[in-house]
Amino acid sequence: MEGLGEISGSLALIGYGLGAIGPGIGVGLVAGNAVQAMARQPEAAGMVRTTMFIGMALAEALALFGFVLFFLAA
Amino acid sequence: MELILAAAECDPTEVIICVPGNVNELFELPFIGGVNRTMLLIALAAVIVIGILWFGLRKRSLVPSKFEAAVESLVLYMRDEVAVGIIGPKDGLTFFPYLLALFLFILVGNLFGLAPFINFPITSRIGIPAFLALVTWFIFVLMGFKRQGLAYVGHLLWPPGVPVALKPLVGIIEFVSTFFVRPFSLAVRLFANLVAGHVMLTLLLVSGYVFVTSVGDIGAKALVGVGWFALGLGIFALEMLVALLQAYIFTLLSAVYIQSSVHPEH
Numbered sequence: 001m002e003g004l005g006e007i008s009g010s011l012a013l014i015g016y017g018l019g020a021i022g023p024g025i026g027v028g029l030v031a032g033n034a035v036q037a038m039a040r041q042p043e044a045a046g047m048v049r050t051t052m053f054i055g056m057a058l059a060e061a062l063a064l065f066g067f068v069l070f071f072l073a074a
Numbered sequence: 075m076e077l078i079l080a081a082a083e084c085d086p087t088e089v090i091i092c093v094p095g096n097v098n099e100l101f102e103l104p105f106i107g108g109v110n111r112t113m114l115l116i117a118l119a120a121v122i123v124i125g126i127l128w129f130g131l132r133k134r135s136l137v138p139s140k141f142e143a144a145v146e147s148l149v150l151y152m153r154d155e156v157a158v159g160i161i162g163p164k165d166g167l168t169f170f171p172y173l174l175a176l177f178l179f180i181l182v183g184n185l186f187g188l189a190p191f192i193n194f195p196i197t198s199r200i201g202i203p204a205f206l207a208l209v210t211w212f213i214f215v216l217m218g219f220k221r222q223g224l225a226y227v228g229h230l231l232w233p234p235g236v237p238v239a240l241k242p243l244v245g246i247i248e249f250v251s252t253f254f255v256r257p258f259s260l261a262v263r264l265f266a267n268l269v270a271g272h273v274m275l276t277l278l279l280v281s282g283y284v285f286v287t288s289v290g291d292i293g294a295k296a297l298v299g300v301g302w303f304a305l306g307l308g309i310f311a312l313e314m315l316v317a318l319l320q321a322y323i324f325t326l327l328s329a330v331y332i333q334s335s336v337h338p339e340h
Contacts, residue, residue, distance in 0.1 A: 046155075050159075053319075054330060058259075061255075061259035061263055064259075064262050067266040068262050068266055071100065
């Protein structure tokens with residue numbers, strides 16, 4: 001583990017970067033599918049938008065945990 | 075250069091990330107340890123919210139002024155789309171004042187970060203979002219027990235249709251996600267968005283300032299600062315959107331959580 005010890009200063013930042021990958025993909029999926037749904041059924045746009053925000057907020061939460069843990073660990 | 079604050083104190087050759095010395099400030103709790111800027115701004119935010127609602131809805135004139143019309147449409151949106159639309163016609167009206175106050179307080183608190191001479195979003199101190207999330211948590215847990223009694227825990231831990239073999243696992247996951255992750259993510263989402271936005275804004279605008287003012291030392295390279303400024307102004311506009319969106323999401327998720335306790339069938 002000597003190699004890891006040498007870069008200990010930046011581990012939190014790397015961890016946050018790794019943690020942001022999944023939520024990034026998730027938020028993209030949510031937004032993309034919401035756009036598709038709105039394009040197919042414009043009359044349901046209001047409902048889709050509300051649900052999209054909820055879904056985005058839940059997916060985004062993990063990335064934000066990483067952000068806070070970065071502060072705590074750094 | 076005084077503007078480079080705490081980051082200058084650490085040695086970049088040793089530590090890769092220079093942690094500002096005052097990072098603990100983010101986790102300070104207001105109302106502990108005397109009067110400070112955060113407390114005064116909380117009071118100011120409360121006064122502004124009350125002022126907006128008071129002056130916006132004071133007189134029921136036939137032809138409302140622009141300000142009154144704006145406040146009215148905001149209040150109606152919160153009532154019809156968020157409170158009644160999510161929680162339901164009867165219970166929605168019960169929780170509508172809470173949701174409206176929550177939305178306006180968070181919005182004003184977020185916009186403090188962009189307001190000239192204040193430049194400090196009070197929601198970027200973990201104490202405030204954490205407290206608001208705890209209030210929402212208490213409301214939805216208490217409403218759950220009030221409406222459903224002890225069956226609330228059962229409904230919560232085992233949604234209908236879960237196979238018997240999976241019940242222990244699902245129960246643990248649902249327990250943690252409802253009672254711990256919900257309030258934590260509610261608070262942290264608001265907090266982290268505001269901190270990240272503010273850090274980014276400060277970084278871009280300050281580096282723009284530093285580059286432009288050091289034109290005598292580095293010559294034409296100082297033009298980089300103009301780019302930073304332009305990017306900073308773009309982020310400024312984005313932060314306005316974020317301030318509105320985060321206040322809306324906090325309110326929306328509070329409504330969704332309350333709804334999940336009030337109407338167990340969904």
